[in-house]
Amino acid sequence: MNNKALQLHEEDDIAVALKNLSQGEMVVLGNFELELKEEIPAKHKFAMRNLAKGQNVIMYGEIVGQATKEISKGAAITRDNIIHESSKFSIRESNYVWKAPAGLERTFLGYKREDGQVGTANYWLVFPLVFCENKNIETLKEAFEIALGYRKPNPFLNHVLANLQNQDSISEKTPFIEFESPFENVDGIRFITHQLGCGGTRQDAQTLCHLLAGYVNNPNIAGATVLSLGCQNAEFQIFQDRLNEIQKPYSKPVYLCEQQHFGTTEAFLKAAIEKTIIGLKEANEVSRTPQPISKLVIGLECGGSDGFSGISANPTLGRVSDLVIASGGSAILSEFPELFGAEQNLIDRCLSIDLAEKFAKLMSSYNERAKSVGSGFDMNPSPGNIKDGLITDAMKSLGAAKKGGLAPISDVLDYTEYVKKPGLNLLCTPGNDVESTTGLAGSGANLILFSTGLGTPTGNPICPVIKVSSNTQVKSRMSDIIDFDTGEIITGSKSVNKMGDELMDFVIEVASGSRKAKADLNSNFDFIPWKRGVSL
Template identity: 50%
Template sequence: MTTIRKYLQIHPSDNVLVALQDLPAGESIHFNGDSFVLPGAVAAKHKFTIEEMAPEQEIHMYGVLVGKTNRAIGKGEAITTENIYHAANDFKLGKRKLDWHKPDVSRFSNRSFLGYHRSNGTVGTGNYWLVIPLVFCENRNVLVMKEAFEEKLGFKKAKSYEPEVEQLISLYKTGASIEQLLSVDLRDVKESHRHHKLFPNVDGIKFLNHDMGCGGTRMDSDALCGLLAGYITHPNVAGATVLSLGCQHAQASILRAEIAKRDPHFDRPLYVFEQQKIGSESVLLQEALKHTFTGLIQANQQERRPAGLDKLCIGLECGGSDGFSGISANPALGYLSDMLVTLGGSVILSEFPELCGVEQELSDRCKDEETALRFMELMKTYNAKAEQDGSGFYANPSPGNIRDGLITDAIKSAGAAKKGGTSPVQAVIDYPELANTPGLNLLCTPGNDVESTTAEVAAGANVVLFTTGLGTPTGNPIAPVVKLSTNTKTFEKMPDIIDINCGTIIEGTETIEQAAERILDFVIEVASGKQVPKAVKLGQDDFIPWRRGVSL
């Protein structure tokens, strides 16, 4: 029988412990030969001191500075936003620390996945067609195309709630009261029939609306073109239809130049329609519909073929994080990251506001000084811009983060960085650049879940692994997003959103290494199209370009 631990010291130098379950006032704590009782209750995921602390004393977790006390704190007292504040060590260019222990990957050395091979050598885990507006003025036309195509071609994946509404209408017409309508159980209402999938080798046609392309800064419109080029050239994309108005900042010529930067020999179907040249909206849409349909015919000729795991590029993401994120799901992804790097694949760690406090470690792990300097400069510039606009990285934790134990940005960051494992940093990439270097890549993005996931996919991630403690419904239009819960309670509470439970690590029934291998097995199935993640089943096609202002 497994004994569930009640508390944990993450790093030998830490002066706080993490409660792994709710601990009542008076609970006896036995740690490193010392014994004391808790003066007050400590909720699971929160931290409590192992010594008496004076004002302005440093708080250490994960072996790094994560805060300072703003008053005296008693031994065994829970740390909160009232008694500590965010603090993090400064960083500077240091010596390279590139030694790392490669994990045993013998079980995966001969494994492969079934993917779509592109002429530039990349391999997709999906095969999608894109319909994209270059400017928000074309959003309506994109939606008209979606309405015309999606259901007729059998690509509508998200559950439709029209039958439930029809049931409510029927009850209303028969005289049901408000109380009766509110009490009716709609869970057994059957979904209406859907059209058969016409193109079986095409995973979907995706429509990416946004609110950019004109009216903002030229920097934002240029970045949008780079982001869209990242999607058009993505290994999961067979071709694209682009709708342009014509007079906007985000010109088709800029988009084509960005495509050429990412893939100089780009040879997939790309149809660009400019409304101000064509004139009639009906002619624009008819031409777009015809070309898109014939493009789908071409895309359907692609078939899945075996590919090595070195063709995987995994985006590492977290959202709705909690006090268990840094000790269960995130380190499991870290071990998986090291496994994939050992196998020759790529991983992308982003969310720069959530690397605050661990800059020194990550910069020391950069392969050379030039790479380290670029990372440090991006971090300093980003934080300075945030502070100039009245905020800073310290403001990143959300109310949900704080409620569940992540009470300073440095605490949140130290746990979030665990997703990147221990391998050397091979490249530092600014948004919206391409991550095409095998190994660990650092990508400058906000901590905002959708903005960051959107950017990771544009950078080349063909699978995204997304850890969550509180639960979040984020997905992506073209890359499968696999959700991993940090605790069993969330996994059981949100079975239609979460794919994998890492609460087993907290409960002691599985090691971090075992969880990582289980996750990689699942990733291979997803990459091969044999497993469909919950985000894909629910049609969670979230897409938000980053305006290069302050977004934490």
């Protein structure tokens, strides 16, 4: 790799600066030799040939923008001389051929469920159907943290937290006893709160119930305690019907506690604690056993992207995705606003015309909803993206799509649809980091790979989120939240395949419970459901 700059495709009009380049500096890339007309910061682009006003600008071999004025060879590509433009796409027959890497004859230590899914963790989940119960969720969270010795006890709850390892029911006269958790096979209790369930549209309530059903069905979950007020739009029956639909013929323990049924808050919370303790005992009956790589379902996410993301971190995720799929496993590529401009490549990789049509329809309808309120996918890049070299959505999207590797697309899922097929799945979510990771876990991901160039603490309550940096600087600066660095690809000291193989080793450690992702260590348990409005 040239240590100054990189041309990503032989047809590209622009190249990426791999380090800060000075005005007047000479750059040689293949048959191109040019003198830089101005300073080019690392991650930013410069013209490799003269570009006319109105000319489409090519990067990754695809259209990423249109010149708004003449751009001289060696000049910087900026928001002042380029606007978003992307290749048009169409549904067509494809003879896509994938040369798959060798599958992995390896195992990880996971929790096998009755339905054949395998968890990379074993959590008991506690969540509300409506925001009215958020306070009670927080009280339960405090209670169990006290029981595990993380906080000083609250006198109100002392009597319900004693001798939990030996009692199926709890007496008000029982003294408080602090102890370490007796549930050695349970990785933790995870608590979710949200701002939905009532007051919005009935469709939003239904979507929430479907999402939460996906969370309970996720193999990282042993079962759940569900808090309900009793009169909200997000009815327990909607949740239960969806759960029955996706988890047939097996079922996990789910305990409903409805506040209006119990009357006093104290009685309500006692019941919720008792049910949760019973659930923890059930969850503790399963332990980690060796499982094949085919049981991994890898969610693919990016956030805080920079001009190196599409060169280093995202292709590394793509390599892991291909390795998992070649081994019989699944990967889920989300964030539809960040596939805008990459549609044709993805359409041509769909295994059927029906899948291609579903993907195109979801993309188009989502973009039209955004346009109807004065936005659009082309407005997706954030100020941070732009500052660090991603100045059009197509430029960002073509790099983001690299997370999906090269495998054919076996299925296309709308939001809250649960993964059913091995291979590469496309999932309709926003580009918003937390909304998207929330959706990935709800569709069955048992581990998420999250690339970032700028750094972000985003995590998920039920799914390990491994942060992969595109450059060594952000890894050094934000070492407490970054798990894995791909900066050696930028310096040329390692190939994408080599880096991907090393990340695969890391994934197996996290999936086996022998290593914790930084997001879990930092308790970054973010949960934001998508209301299906306009969120990019």
